[in-house]
Amino acid sequence: MRYFLDISYKGTSYHGWQFQKNAHTLQAEIENAISRLLGVQTPIMASGRTDAGVHAKQQIAHFDTVESIDVEKLEFRLNRFFTRDITINSIVEVKPDAHARFNANERAYEYYINQKKNPFLQELSYYFPNPLKVELMNEAASKLLGTQDFESFSKVKTEVNNFICNITKARWQIENDSLVFHVTANRFLRGMVRALVGTLLEVGLGKLTVEDFIKIIEHKDRTAAGRAVPPKGLFLSKVTYPSSVYSN
Incomplete structure (x- = not known):
């Protein structure tokens, strides 16, 4: 069984x-x-x-x-x-x-950023007080949608046959006192979400343009993307399966 x-x-x-x-x-x-x-x-x-x-x-x-x-x-x-x-x-x-x-059909992750210091969120979110342009971050995040090669956001030493993922959702939302990045895909590469968040923060800070972000995706080189944010803000939030896996 x-x-x-x-x-x-x-x-x-x-x-x-x-x-x-x-x-x-x-x-x-x-x-x-x-x-x-x-x-x-x-x-x-x-x-x-x-x-x-x-x-x-x-x-x-x-x-x-x-x-x-x-x-x-x-x-x-x-x-x-x-x-x-x-x-x-x-x-x-x-x-x-x-x-x-x-x-598994899809996996969803959430990354939590806390812009106001809160001792109760120290282990569950990334404290990042710098002002961010969330609209630009969402514009850049929209460029992730669809089936693409995401080698730029993968850890270098990883055993995979390819870096192709199909992202169906990528969006920043303000939820209570947190800024949350929601991303859903059929698969994720090692370190991918944390690298995506780190690079999108560079867009929010004005250090990268949306056009720069597109070029990073196209470059297929991890050194072109931003740093990986700390793991403490990252949650695997949902895994979905076809109904055919369940017993009648």
């Missing part, structure tokens, strides 16, 4: 999602909990990795069992097992060949 875990976590205290020797990771923490509660080693596979310090409002991971399980009971026991940094929102049975990574 295969199940999808819907997980939320605060990534501040973890060295990212992916299991690493001698490091505290989310995958290791969750795998250990499920394995102990089910009484058998139970690997999990996520929709994608998140880096150290990155958070998730919704991460999806799958795991397998030999027999059917009581999902409500397991959800309750897992939430009692975990620290306050991890929450299991739901566990649902899916088809045996459903895959948390390969079957």
Whole structure:
């Protein structure tokens, strides 16, 4: 039997999602909990990795069992097992060949910037008090839409066959006291969102024009783009799947 875990976590205290020797990771923490509660080693596979310090409002991971399980009971026991940094929102049975990574249609991220100093947001947003021209940032962000090569915004050392992504949403919004960048795509490259945000901030500061931003996309060179912003403001916010992955 295969199940999808819907997980939320605060990534501040973890060295990212992916299991690493001698490091505290989310995958290791969750795998250990499920394995102990089910009484058998139970690997999990996520929709994608998140880096150290990155958070998730919704991460999806799958795991397998030999027999059917009581999902409500397991959800309750897992939430009692975990620290306050991890929450299991739901566990649902899916088809045996459903895959948390390969079957995902889209992934959405949010990046939070706080322009007014707030001690309660120190671990959940990037404090950036400089005045920004949000209209120009949105004009530049609109140039990201569609299927393009985003090598300029990818970490250099990464094992991928190509740098092509289809971005369907890229927009800055003011939400309460935060400035939030919303971006949705079929896939993301390593470090892509943080590099996009860092480069768009250069547009907002007036250091780059929209035309400069277009040239950076076309250049396909990471050194042409801006710096990567800190991980603490980044959230994996939603992962979507076709209805065909779910059991009837």
